[in-house]
Structures are given as C-alpha cells and as structure tokens.
Amino acid sequence: MMDHTPIELMATIASHQLEDERIVGVGTGLPMIAGLLAQRTHAPNLIIFFEAGSMAPIVPTLPISVGDSRCSHRAVAATGLAGIMETGQRGMIDYAFLGGAEVDMYGNINSTVIGDHDHPKIRLPGSGGANDFGSFAWRTIIIARHEKDKLPERVNFITTPGYIDGPGAREKAGLPKGTGPYRVITNLALMGFDELTCRMKLISIHPGVTVQQVIENTGFELIVPDEVGTSPLPTAEELSRLREIDPDGIIIGK
C-alpha cells in the first residue's frame, strides 16, 4: 500500500460521493481535485461546472483559479457566472462541492468572517459562488478540517445556508425544496445528515481514527449511529491519478 497524506484520503473519499453522468459545481482547492479524481476513476462522464462560466471542460492540469484557462480547456460552453448559476437555479446542478472555515451541526457554512462582521477578527473571502451553489444544488458536499472550533454548534456567520436551524427551515426561508447539505468530509470522518432532525450524523471513520476521537474533535453533539463504517483507504490507482492531477502537491501536499 502506498503512503498517503490526510488530504489525499479526503480527496479520494470526496470523489466517491460523486456519481457518473451528473453535474457538479466545484469550488477552489480540494473540491476541484475531488471532481477531477472522480472523472479519472469511477465517474468518467461526470460533468464539472466552474462558476466563472465553464461547462464540461477537460481540465488538463491543476487550475489555480476556478476561472482560469485550465478550467475552460476544451469545454463545451464558456458562459459566465449567471450562465452557471441560472442553470443551478433551474435545478440542473446535482452536486455542489464546497469548502469552508466553519461548518455547524446543520451544515451551515461560514467563509465570510470570524468575529463581528464590521470589525472582524479574521476577514475571509466571502461567499463567492458558494451561497449560490449551496442554495441551488440538489446535494451539497462540504469539505472541512475536523477540529472543535472548525465544527462549532453554530457558525459565526452563515455564508451558505445548510439546514439553517432544523427541519423545514430551508423551505421556510424560500430556498428551493429538496436541496441541502448531503455529506461532510473531514480529515477524520465522513458524515451525513439525519433525515428527521437535519443534524450531522457520523457515517464512517477514516482508518486509524476512533469514534471517540471524532466526538472529541467535534464542537457539537454529533449523531453517532450504532453502526459506524470505516472509510476505505485510497487505492494505489487513486493515488497515482491524484499525483497526476496535482504533481507539485499544491493542494494534496498541504
């Protein structure tokens, strides 16, 4: 078995969540890698949308930006932000793949500020297309670091709404029905959401990780079912594909 980094493990598990012949909108960084890996493994006909306007590109090397020329390489259409997000608003985007500084028990994501909005302790980039993708995609997949303060009970700022404060809240807010967070992938575990309560629920722990460790590193009461699986290790095939995608370790080496 080849050695792998925690980021490589997250990337492979993230890629497994994507189905073939579906449309996924991906954000900068690890989500981009997960989408490209899925295309090179089990989902060759996965269609990637990049928010700057590119549809179904054949990405030749790792892009630096979701809007750079790598992201529109051999695309079938080069539209714009509105072209992508209107397609999402029409219900055509199946998956959104997002990162965030904080994710809470209802899958709300913060990528805007830590601290007071007008006098922030840390100013983060803001929504970008995340709020749009997270509002419109049928299923939103979130990548986060598994630390107590990165997974708080309530995020500092809801940049992108998850289930907001529980069942029915998205619909009440006016968001399209049948949408919302689907999976959360961290360096420790894969999680989903409980259908009744809309709260985050453990699905599987990564090899070498204990349930106790996951609980201790989560800032809220995580739902732990009786049966918790173990996430699969990256295969040699997946690792070599990953290293083709990011040969300089720009993202997977972090």
Add this chain to the structure above:
Amino acid sequence: MVAGSHMLEQGIGELFSSCTADEIRDWNRDHKQRGMVDKVTTAKDAVSRFVNDGMYIAIGGFGHIRISMPLIYEIVRRRIKHLRVSGHTAVHDLDVLIAGDCVDAVDVAYSFAYETRGLSKNGRKAVESGRVKCVEWTNAALSWRIKAAAMGLPFLPARNMLGSDTFKYSAAKTIECPFTGQKLVALPALMPDVSVIHVHYADRYGNCLIRGTLVKDDDLAKASKRVLVTAERIVPDSFFRDAPERTTIPYFCVDAVIEAPYGSHPGNMPLEYYFDEEHIRGYLKAGRDENDLKAYLDKWVYSVNDFEEYLGLVGMKKLNYLRRVEELR
C-alpha cells in the same frame, strides 16, 4: 422610502450604488454616444477623463483572470481615492487598488484572497482595521444585479441568499412573488459609474470579442455608465463586420479603447498567457509588510510612466514563457 407592500425583510448593508429604471434610461439617452467614432486612446487619458474620486467601479474578468491592469495601475498612479468596488470575484485587481489606498468599500462576493494561493494579508488587514467597509453579496447576486441594470430594470428576483447572514449583511430585500406567493430575494440593479474590462480583440469603435468565459462582462458593459476597454489587439473594422457573432460587447457601450498587449499581467489571459506566479508570489509576500508593499508599488506602478514601461520591467523573456505555459508547452 418606496418599499413595496410585498417587501418582507431587508438586509442591513448599505446600498452603494442604486438606480431606478428611468435613471438608467435617462443616462443612456443623455450620455451614451450612438455614432461610430474612433475611441482609441491611452490609459492615462481614459482614466483622467472617466475615473474620479468616490466613484463606484467594476472590473471585468475574474479577479486575476482577464483583468485590465493598465487601467488599474493608472488609477493607482493617479492616486484616485474613496472608490467603491464590485467584488464579484475580486482578487489581484481589487488587492492592488487597496494597496494603492484607492478603496473605501467593497460589495463582496469573493474578495481579499487569491483562491488556491490563500488569503491576502493586504486585503484582509484593510478590512480588519476598518479601513475598507464590506457589504455581502454572492457571485450570482452581483451578476444578476448587473444583469438587472443591463436589462433596464430596477431589480431581479432570485432564489439565492435566502436564510443566510450573507443576506442579512447585504442590501437586498425579500419579496413575495405576485403570482405564486413564493418568497424570493430582490436584488437591486447595480449600475457602476465606470467599468474597466480587458478583452482579446476590439475595433476602434469599441466592438469587443472576449474569448473563454465571459464571467459577466457582456452585461457589465451594458450596465455601466462608462466602459473603458483595454484590448490585447486592435483589429480592423472588418473583423466584426465579417462575422457579427463575434461581438461580445457592442461599440455603443464603450467609451474608450486602449491597445494593451499583455494587459492582464500578472493575471491569466485565456488562450494568450498564463499567470505570472513568480510575480504574484512576490506581490503577496510584499503585502505582508507595509514597507515592502510600498516598495513594490514604487517599482511597478509609481516609477513607471505607463504599462509599456511596466512590461519592459517584466521582460519579453518572461512574457514569452507565460505564453508557453498557457499553451501547455
């Protein structure tokens, strides 16, 4: 206050740029030239004529892709102050304006960061210190605000931003759909005072072709009071006459045309040249220290007369290399 009876909630953010549907029409009646006249000029002339302190500015492209650096550098060089900027994925464009102390406020969708390269110390510090004020939006929200103005409408309804703090700290409102009762967000039209857009090809009248993703620049050109275009190449009139489907931006939207090969440097220009990563790394490093940032601006902006001199500092060797990287060679 003319809030309609169907208004439900509103964000607490300031609306930096507002316009009614008739204001859009009146501006276009009174200020936009219909005639096909030669608009070719220099960045210096265009900025001196069209960019003033306190204006609301929008930048074409995607923050570090297809950005009009000759105009951005010229705005910094002229020490224009108190700008309000549309941050629909703002990266190096906005960061350089902040470094030059040109900016008071940002309509943020994505700002103060460099995507996979991480956050910008300079941009972050400007917000964290209170020097730059932020109102929150999303990429689609700013695009649709621009689209509303491009359509001559005061707002567009949409289904994003709902149930979020992004909405709470925006200047959007929620309304009830008059047909279905569905709750919607109402995004107010955004009509920038001036937009600067870098394109692949332009003719002397201002017809433009953009290759690769448009981001929102077709609508931005229609929505803005003034549009300043830099182009990799100025082409003969026949370029568009021979194949009118090439026209991404029609001439009557455009107020000035500037020939600027490598005009997106150090940003990427799709199908022309890739990012100058070495330059951007150097800039971000300089941004960690006030004196280093000042030295950067002195060297690359204040001490050069124009973009051609700047390119002289970059050097043909580097520019040729960036073309090869773009072509995956």
